[in-house]
Amino acid sequence: MGALTVLLSDELLPPKYFNDSRTIVAIAQRQIVNSPDQQFEHVTRIYAFLGLVDYPVLTGLINYVAWVVVLVAAWRGVHAGGALALGWQAAVLILGAVFLGQFSKDVFVLGVVAVLVLAGRGRAREVAILLVMLAYAGWFRPYWFLVAGLYALGRLWIGSRGLSPRAVVMLLGAQLLVVVSAVHWGLGVDFAHFREAANAARIGSVDAQTALPASFLQSEQLPVDYLNALLFLLDFMLPASLAVSGGPFYLVIAGTIAALWLVFWLALIKGRHASVTDVRLLRAVALVTSFVAVQTAFEPDYGSYLRHITPLLPLLLMVALWDRRKSA
Numbered sequence: 001m002g003a004l005t006v007l008l009s010d011e012l013l014p015p016k017y018f019n020d021s022r023t024i025v026a027i028a029q030r031q032i033v034n035s036p037d038q039q040f041e042h043v044t045r046i047y048a049f050l051g052l053v054d055y056p057v058l059t060g061l062i063n064y065v066a067w068v069v070v071l072v073a074a075w076r077g078v079h080a081g082g083a084l085a086l087g088w089q090a091a092v093l094i095l096g097a098v099f100l101g102q103f104s105k106d107v108f109v110l111g112v113v114a115v116l117v118l119a120g121r122g123r124a125r126e127v128a129i130l131l132v133m134l135a136y137a138g139w140f141r142p143y144w145f146l147v148a149g150l151y152a153l154g155r156l157w158i159g160s161r162g163l164s165p166r167a168v169v170m171l172l173g174a175q176l177l178v179v180v181s182a183v184h185w186g187l188g189v190d191f192a193h194f195r196e197a198a199n200a201a202r203i204g205s206v207d208a209q210t211a212l213p214a215s216f217l218q219s220e221q222l223p224v225d226y227l228n229a230l231l232f233l234l235d236f237m238l239p240a241s242l243a244v245s246g247g248p249f250y251l252v253i254a255g256t257i258a259a260l261w262l263v264f265w266l267a268l269i270k271g272r273h274a275s276v277t278d279v280r281l282l283r284a285v286a287l288v289t290s291f292v293a294v295q296t297a298f299e300p301d302y303g304s305y306l307r308h309i310t311p312l313l314p315l316l317l318m319v320a321l322w323d324r325r326k327s328a
Helices: 002-007 015-028 038-049 056-074 083-100 106-118 123-139 144-161 165-186 193-202 222-237 248-269 279-298 302-320
Strands: none
Touching: 002 056, 002 083, 015 038, 056 083, 056 106, 056 302, 083 106, 083 248, 083 302, 106 123, 106 279, 106 302, 123 144, 144 165, 144 279, 165 222, 165 248, 165 279, 193 279, 222 248, 222 279, 248 302, 279 302
């Protein structure tokens, strides 16, 4: 199903799903010169070096195969039995086909995920994971510098506190505080700045159908910005405003996102990981929470949110479906 989604994507998906892909091809064919986004330039160089610029379908299939390989690596130890568990896995596979089965910047996040789930124990491995994140930040997305810092914080916190719901909630609260402080004091802008800048030129266009509000609460004070971050986090996990934004497609997507986060939290509440010390689980929770905390400040719309978090969904589902008995 995933491979067919890649092959038939032009017929199945609206044109706006291929904006990044078209930009990469346009840069490669010199239709766009001196792109203002250097990250697109770097991605284009990689695809050009591999000789894939003129082969979009082949590129999509190669990216999808990479996606499946990472899923297999991440899902060792998960409980795959039962229609519901298989349904979650199928949903994640299809989302990967939709968002990564084309010329994509986000497919390179799979390198981070692969290192995270394949690296063994030891400080050297933890340092290697951080170095890969920093390399991705420097080459592709600068906000990953903040993700890497929050991941280090989360890895230390969870390593000492375990995977109880309380520990994870406290970690998310601390990570949001760091994000808000970094934007407010480190960058010297208010919390709504990046969303306003990204959406300013798209108001009223088809690409802005799922645009997020610049902020829920109007203020430039740090405590209010923190409340805004909490509200965005809740809206990312339970996207009610996406569900009512129009059409059955958005309703299905919103339900899928909410369900994935729900099974993630239910697994933690049920204590499936109480006695598990597998470093993959600890790393997965640290990275997922770090990334979604950073997204509260930078994502302009739900489409971008889903596209960017898709490479990390194997980690979220790994936590949700972990089978303690098989792990033992």
